Amino acid sequence: MTSDEYVIEADGARRCYAGGFEAVTGVTFSVARGEIFALLGTNGAGKTSTVELLEGLARPSDGTVRVLGHDPHRERAAVRPRIGVMLQEGGFPSDLTVTETVRMWAGCTTGARPVGEALELVGLGARAGVRVKQLSGGEKRRLDLALALLGRPEVLFLDEPSTGLDAEGRRDTWELVRQLRDGGTTVLLTTHYLEEAETLADRLAIMYQGRIVTAGTPAEVTAARPARIRFALPHGVTAGQLPLSLRAAEYDGRRVEIRTRELQEALGELLLWARETGVRLEGLDARSASLEEAFLDIASGTETVGV
Numbered sequence: 001m002t003s004d005e006y007v008i009e010a011d012g013a014r015r016c017y018a019g020g021f022e023a024v025t026g027v028t029f030s031v032a033r034g035e036i037f038a039l040l041g042t043n044g045a046g047k048t049s050t051v052e053l054l055e056g057l058a059r060p061s062d063g064t065v066r067v068l069g070h071d072p073h074r075e076r077a078a079v080r081p082r083i084g085v086m087l088q089e090g091g092f093p094s095d096l097t098v099t100e101t102v103r104m105w106a107g108c109t110t111g112a113r114p115v116g117e118a119l120e121l122v123g124l125g126a127r128a129g130v131r132v133k134q135l136s137g138g139e140k141r142r143l144d145l146a147l148a149l150l151g152r153p154e155v156l157f158l159d160e161p162s163t164g165l166d167a168e169g170r171r172d173t174w175e176l177v178r179q180l181r182d183g184g185t186t187v188l189l190t191t192h193y194l195e196e197a198e199t200l201a202d203r204l205a206i207m208y209q210g211r212i213v214t215a216g217t218p219a220e221v222t223a224a225r226p227a228r229i230r231f232a233l234p235h236g237v238t239a240g241q242l243p244l245s246l247r248a249a250e251y252d253g254r255r256v257e258i259r260t261r262e263l264q265e266a267l268g269e270l271l272l273w274a275r276e277t278g279v280r281l282e283g284l285d286a287r288s289a290s291l292e293e294a295f296l297d298i299a300s301g302t303e304t305v306g307v
């Protein structure tokens, strides 16, 4: 892929707040046109600080960011009409109705969608006449999303789009984001929800303390990690009796955990050993690494490999 096919690019981008605290310590990634890219990370990892650089709300203290081939801060006039932004906290006048709010926004947007269409997209059609202050938290998030979509953006930035939504609202939002992607929109979202990243993102990056620790497709991020086999041995049998190749096990009394990059082989060997020795493996559980494990390893600070 050539660099002009990337619509979002960050190259060694850093962000330093007043007082000298460096919240983003040099991130590099790119997002291709029509891709959904998720930035994952614990609270304070630097996701919002990074996205704000891409939205042109701040300038990197070092490194570069480009959106649609432009510097989003210096060339804001070129970039702003082509992007949609859903911030973590929208904040609109609470006395206006939903329709009035969208209409007001549409007045400042070139080529805006019809108000009714924007509301239908996010499932707020039936709430059009309700005052914003009477909306639930989840409905306010959907109104935020409607405003971000008003100008039919080529690039959509979603900062925790499903926070505060119930399970159904979350799934509706995912479906809408997929439809937008299928229509050619590029989406960069931040999220705490691993399931959201796993089901929605074409590629993702996990941030920790201002930098990207790992990145790739959800399958790549998990494939790089060992699978896990857990079981308990009966009384009188110790982990030392396991075949040599399986002894890299951790064990605590009867409970054994084997971490392996060759799940099928290790499991086969274990089951063969159990049959030959007549040992019953209680609570046997074998699973490939999940995104959740990758995330938790990173969030606990045990994972420090950079990309």
Ligand SMILES: Nc1ncnc2c1ncn2[C@@H]1O[C@H](COP(=O)(O)OP(=O)(O)OP(=O)(O)O)[C@@H](O)[C@H]1O
Residues within 6 Å of the ligand: 017, 018, 021, 023, 041, 042, 043, 044, 045, 046, 047, 048, 049, 050
């Ligand atoms: N205006 C600011 N001035 C100083 N420090 C800030 C400012 N905004 C954020 N920070 C700090 O920068 C770090 C990264 O914050 P940021 O909001 O980017 O993280 P995040 O990954 O988006 O977290 P969350 O998931 O909680 O939204 C945090 O330590 C935060 O306290």
